[in-house]
Amino acid sequence: MVIMLIGYIRVSKADGSQILDLQRDALIKAGVEPERIYEDLASGRFDDRPGLTSCLKALQPGNTLVIWKLDRLSMSLRHLVNIVEELKIKEVGFKVLTGQGVQIDTTAEFERELIIERTKAGLASARARGRLGGRPRKMDVTTLKIAMSAMQDPR
Numbered sequence: 001m002v003i004m005l006i007g008y009i010r011v012s013k014a015d016g017s018q019i020l021d022l023q024r025d026a027l028i029k030a031g032v033e034p035e036r037i038y039e040d041l042a043s044g045r046f047d048d049r050p051g052l053t054s055c056l057k058a059l060q061p062g063n064t065l066v067i068w069k070l071d072r073l074s075m076s077l078r079h080l081v082n083i084v085e086e087l088k089i090k091e092v093g094f095k096v097l098t099g100q101g102v103q104i105d106t107t108a109e110f111e112r113e114l115i116i117e118r119t120k121a122g123l124a125s126a127r128a129r130g131r132l133g134g135r136p137r138k139m140d141v142t143t144l145k146i147a148m149s150a151m152q153d154p155r
Helices: 021-029 050-058 076-088 107-127 143-153
Strands: 006-011 037-041 064-067 093-096
Touching: 021 037, 037 050, 037 093, 076 093, 093 143
Parallel strands: 006 037, 006 064, 064 093
Antiparallel strands: none
């Protein structure tokens, strides 16, 4: 699994009155490589955005989609929820850098799930080879028998 940051930026107007520089700079500062930033010059009301379509197709398990603000990805809650669900199914993290959704960062939850999955697989593998987990015993069987017999003698 390749861990990579993929960015998406968008401005609403294609007439040149809005530019992508602010968003691009923020994503690059967050660690997204410039060649991994997809962009659109279109209103968020339209679901058919070629940059977003290409971005979503490029995402692989372990990647993280990074956006500047939630409204750059979608103008409707339904569309946003659908995208986030699609990312979850694809095992892709999602991070918002600023604005209302800045607290959204699914990568920590995703990494936690991966650690749990790896731990369970490792324990199952060890059990299959006859190894038991847990702390080693302080006493072997012989020492334990001596201690038990000493405890029965009141002197």
